[in-house]
Amino acid sequence: MKLLRFGPAGRERPGLVDGSGRVRDISRVTPDLSGEILDSELLARLYHQDPAAFPIVDNPGRIGPCVGGIGKxxxxxxxxxxxxxxxxxxxxxxxxxxxxxxxxxxxxxxxxxxxxxxxxxxxxxxxxxxxxxxxxxxxxxxxxxxxxxxxxxxxxxxxxxxxxxxxxxxxxxxxxxxxxxxxxxxxxxxxxxxxxxxxxxxxxxxxxxxxxxxxxxxxxxxxxxxxxxxxxxxxxxxxxxxxxxxxxxxxxxxxxxxxxxxxxxxxxxxxxxxxxxxx
CATH class of the missing domain: 3.90.850.10 (Fumarylacetoacetase-like, C-terminal domain)
Known part of the structure; x- marks a missing residue:
């Protein structure tokens, strides 16, 4: 998977890139892409979900750092x-x-x-x-x-x-x-x-x-x-x-x-x- 965060600095939303290169908003299943999400069953479940189940973001605008809440x-x-x-x-x-x-x-x-x-x-x-x-x-x-x-x-x-x-x-x-x-x-x-x-x-x-x-x-x-x-x-x-x-x-x-x-x-x-x- 290709995961990303998009939106204004400090207010980024989580997304993924589908097979056609379109950004999909996954904020209904996770508020962010941070360590607690990467170390959870949620990431494993995302592997098995059809990206088409998530809404397309027609204009994601700014792309933020791809991981939020980095500790070090x-x-x-x-x-x-x-x-x-x-x-x-x-x-x-x-x-x-x-x-x-x-x-x-x-x-x-x-x-x-x-x-x-x-x-x-x-x-x-x-x-x-x-x-x-x-x-x-x-x-x-x-x-x-x-x-x-x-x-x-x-x-x-x-x-x-x-x-x-x-x-x-x-x-x-x-x-x-x-x-x-x-x-x-x-x-x-x-x-x-x-x-x-x-x-x-x-x-x-x-x-x-x-x-x-x-x-x-x-x-x-x-x-x-x-x-x-x-x-x-x-x-x-x-x-x-x-x-x-x-x-x-x-x-x-x-x-x-x-x-x-x-x-x-x-x-x-x-x-x-x-x-x-x-x-």
Whole structure:
């Protein structure tokens, strides 16, 4: 299934995308697409319902973040060896973890505000993993049983704040608008192999990133298992699994975003998103 949330910010309604690409309103069976719904029998029942049973939304308007009420965003740094190389860093021997604030979440096509004082605003296309069942000290073999589905994440970053201002990376990763997700939460039955997904990011029509999840240093199952050793992953939590090469910081010379630039991201099977940078 392809699940989404549509409507004004803070008042999104839950929906699904039918086989013809039309949005169907499922708010009569659930008020939202949040962790408590992803960890319930309701999601299983939706698999077996005919989408035609739900009303068509002729004009869904704005598409919001595909999951509501996210408790935490755990991100993985330098998880593609070629991205580590362009950053001048060695590929990690175990996952590098950092957090993004949940206040950074926006819809897949919402504008990205350039924060006051920003000078090195950058893009990062990433595979997002949404937890569907509580995970605590789970083994790698069982890890995907705790995954609800996948989505596109743009891990927008302010490099000067991330790398030049000392302390943890979270400072450069958490401003408002720094985490567009969606358009859809695609349930894992539609993505049988999360380690073979092509991904691209363009800026103003120019291809900047082109990669595939098969080149991850640490795969999805390993990451879910690994992270669950350090913190309990709750239903609705989001893991951003790292980015392939081609970020602005890695260009020669570096290229950073400015107001007016438009980013377009696409991952096979997960749809596409587009954001304009605004002052």
């Amino acid at each position: 965003i755990v991100a993985v740094g330098l998880n593609y060896a070629d991205h580590a190389a362009e950053s001048g860093m060695a590929a990690p021997t175990e996952p590098i973890l950092f957090m993004k604030s949940t206040s950074s979440l926006i819809g897949p096509n919402d504008p990205v505000p350039m924060p006051t004082g920003s000078s090195k605003l950058d893009w990062e296309i990433e595979l997002g993993v949404v937890i569907g069942r509580r995970a605590r000290n789970v083994g790698e073999a069982d890890a995907l049983d705790h995954v609800s589905g996948y989505c596109i994440v743009n891990d927008v970053s302010e490099r000067a704040w991330q790398l030049d201002r000392l302390g943890q990376w979270v400072k450069g990763k958490s401003a408002d608008g720094f985490c567009p997700i969606g358009p859809w939460l695609v349930t894992k039955d539609e993505i049988p192999d999360p380690q073979n997904l092509a991904m691209t990011l363009d800026v103003d029509g120019r291809r900047r990133q082109s990669g595939n999840t098969r080149t991850m240093v640490f795969g999805v199952a390993f990451l879910v298992s690994y992270i669950s050793r350090f913190m309990t992953l709750e239903p609705g939590d989001l893991i951003a699994t790292g980015t392939p090469p081609g970020v602005g910081m890695g260009q020669k010379p570096p290229v950073y975003l400015a107001p007016g630039n438009i980013m377009r991201l696409e991952i096979a099977g997960l749809g596409s998103q587009s954001q304009q940078v605004v002052s």
